[in-house]
Amino acid sequence: MKEYKLQGLSCANCAQEIEEEIKKLHHGEGSQVKFSSSKLVLDDEVDLKKVRQILKTDGAMLVEEESEGEQEHAHTHGSNMKQLVIISSLIFGATFLLQHIVPPFVLIMMYLSAIAISGYQTFWKGLKNLIRLKFNIDTLMTIALIGAVAIGEWKEATLVAILFGLNEYLEGLGMEKARRSMEKLLKVAPKQATRVLPDGDEEVVGIEDLQTGDTVLVKAGEKIPSDGRIVSGYSSVNEAAITGESLPVDKRPGEDLYGGSINNEGLLKVKITKVYSDSSLAKILRLVEEAQDRKTPTELFINRFAKYYTPLIMVVAGLVMILPPLIFSTPWGASFYQGLAVLIVGCPCALILSSPIAILSGITKNARNGILVKGGVFLEQLGKVESIAFDKTGTLTKGEPEVQAVRTYEEERFYTIARSIEKNSSHPIAAAILKEPRVQEAPIAEPSSVDTIPGKGVEAVVEGQTYYVGSEQTLFHLEITDSVKEDIQELKRQGYTLVIVSDEKAVLGVFGVADEVREESRSLMARLHSLGIKHTIMLTGDHEKTAEKVAREIGVTDVHAQLLPHQKVDKVNELKQSSRLAMIGDGINDAPALAMADLGIAMGKGTDSAIETADIVLMQDHLGKLPNAFKIAKRVNAIVKWNISIALGLKAIALLLTIPGLLTLWFAILADMGATIFVTLISLTVLLMKDE
Structure with missing residues (x-):
């Protein structure tokens, strides 16, 4: 299959009919006309x-390789239509001024x-x-024009032609605006690199x-x-371009970079860790491009409805x-x-048109914010979600344990032994203890x-004496005092x-370790509940008391x-x-669990498997x-x-x-033109929404 760029494709109904005609050709069964992105798959x-x-x-026309001239043609096509409508309107206006002066012919x-x-x-079409x-629609308009001329309604016929031309122009303009907004987003990819x-x-x-x-x-000033x-x-x-975050991030040797991000200052020497096709930016652009043409259930219903709607109207007109x-x-x-x-x-x-411009605008707006929605169907589902289940570690919390409470009974030896024993461990909790300032200041005994x-836990001998560091189960040899x-x-x-x-x-002291809650988690729940989310649920493999502590806090x-992966599912x-x-x-x-849910949302700095499985990807680490x-x-x-209500309502009236x-x-x-203008303009307002 090969993908081609199309020009002059402004009517969603026409795109559907073109696809049906092409499918009738030899080997054309799998052909697709993608109206939202103006592409043809053959x-x-x-x-x-x-x-x-x-x-x-x-x-419409086929573009195998898009040259600058062809791009110019795409942008001037709408302008030409506008000029024709203006000229027709001026001639129509002149008839009012001259109707009592010039002969009828x-x-x-x-x-x-x-x-x-x-x-x-x-x-002609x-x-x-x-x-x-x-x-x-072209057939209906032609019949209407011929009929109006046949019964001598010259003014009506002319006005119909002008208004329909204006309608086509506005229809194409709205879709082109949404497409250009998407194309601008897709142009962030770098073209060249200086290889050493x-x-x-x-x-x-x-x-x-x-x-x-x-x-x-x-x-x-160059792109990575x-x-x-x-x-x-x-x-x-x-x-x-990747995370949607406007503030720059300081980077130093050894730190990772996203392709497509911009180096603000200085000269960086960078070792490539992924070929471009596997890079984060390439994945983003691929997901966004694919998302444009995934039809929602609403769109599919409207398309089916339109097939029967026009013939029905013709029957009604005949009656x-x-x-x-x-x-x-x-x-x-x-x-x-x-x-x-x-x-x-x-x-x-x-x-x-009631759906595609709004859907495309929504996908584009989210992508600008670093939120990748893999299709209109998932955007529609996101707006209907009533409950959200969160994994705890790495999602609501930072996934990095830290010491949040300390009880000491013999302070000097407590910190010294903790530092001396834990410095040899690679366990995340040991790393958290070693970050504690008073542990860092303590002397070390090998x-x-x-x-x-x-x-x-661990049993160690330091300066001839045996010590234990770990859970309560390391205290099997002790009689613990009531205060401890x-x-x-x-x-x-x-x-x-x-x-x-x-x-x-005796016990020398106790560290209370907990995973640090993300700062945004505290306000996040209140904002979600205010948006109509009824239930926010935390799923975790952690101990119940630990989970309840985090839940109370956020x-x-x-x-x-205490859920295992299969129990989460x-x-x-x-x-x-x-x-x-x-x-x-x-x-x-x-x-x-992401695959099992009605809608799976992954954080972009998580694992590739979670990102591939999810329907929506947040490219931020929060x-x-x-x-x-x-x-x-x-x-x-x-x-x-x-849009659907207005489109059908005006027709019903x-x-x-x-x-x-x-x-x-x-x-x-x-x-009809009023409905087209309304659905176009209100759909484009999504692009103007302010971020909180």
Whole structure:
């Protein structure tokens, strides 16, 4: 399959019909016309000459390689349409000034000129469709124009042609605005890099030629070509294209960089750790591009509905033309006129546009914030979520234990022994203890032996005396005083993991260790609840007391602790039975639960498996922008509902006006144009939403 760029594709209904025609070609069964991104996917065996002919009938064209001239054509196509509408309007205006001065045949020629200038493309397309008995908006407009001219309604026919031309221009303008916003987002990828050769020389290469292990130079103001690690140099780096964070991040040798981020100052020498196609930026762009054309259930329903809607309108128009004269003796001319107006009401464009512009705008707005929604269907689901389940470690907490409470009974030896024994351990809790300032200040005594007690802690001999560092189970040899027991129970009630230091006779002191809660977690829950999220649930493998401590601190509504990975999956399956559930996590053990939830959300600095499994990816290392994503999704869903209501509502009003015979051709097209303008403008407001 090969992907082509399309130009002149402004009508969603037309795009659907083009796809159906191409699918009828030999080898064309798998063809796709992607209206949102203006692309065409074809099998290599499909006859391109025939494809071009099909596209030409709807004013579209195929672009195999997009040149600057073709890009210019794409941008001027809408301007040309606008100019034609303006010229037609001026001619139409002139007829009012000259109607009592010039002969009638001159006025008719002026009307025909105005109709031809703004409506000739529609007329010819509609005429060809009529011959083939293919009924779409162009066919309906052509019938209406011919009918209006046939009964001598020159003014009405001209106004219909002008308003329809304006309608097409606005329809294309709205979609093009959303597309250009997306294209601007996709242009952040760097094109070239300066590679350092083994002999020290430099060469400029395309980013696709970079290999893992290559060293590149990145000057101030240049983009990092692919994911890499700083070999030398210090700088602040703008990661907004990847994470959506506007503030630059200071980077030093040994730290990782995202491809596509910008070096603000100084010269960096960077070792490439991923080829560009595997880089974070490439994944982002790939996900965003794929997301544009994944249709939501609402879009699929509208497309199915539109197939039956137009033929139904034609039947109604026929009945409006025939029944009133037969039943109520209404003049045939008046009924024929009303029937033509009903045909114009049959235009489904506003209805079909009700969803894609809003969806595309929502995906683009989220991507600007570093939130990757993998398709419109997931954006729609996000706006309907009622409950959110969070993994605790690394999601609500930083995943880095720290000492938060200390009880000492023999202070000097307590800190000295803790530092002397824990300095040889690679355990995360040992690292947390060594970060404690008073431990860092204590003297070191080298242990003569260190033995691990599985599942309990460490036994070590320091300066001829035996010491124990670990859980309560290392105290099997001691009679613990009541005051020490009380301290231990109090720390456990507070949810701390205990690290007890003792010798053969007494407890020297106790560290209370806990995973540090992320700063944004405290305000996050309140914001989510204010957005209509009813239940916030914490799922964790940690001890119940530890989980409850974190839950109290951040304000989640429900806690489920001591869960193994498979139990998390079972719990997610259970929770989603009662409400629409999103699951948020960052670790490899979260991937199954993310897949099981109605909607899986992964934090971007987590594991690749969680990111690949998730439906939505947060590229930040925090949840601060999650409420914005919910807000955007809810706004998009509300706009789509409004758009559908307005599109159908205005058509219903127009149809009801046929009962007293008040529906006119110009009002029918104005009703459709009004709906198109409304759905376009309100959909684009998503791009203007302010971030909290």
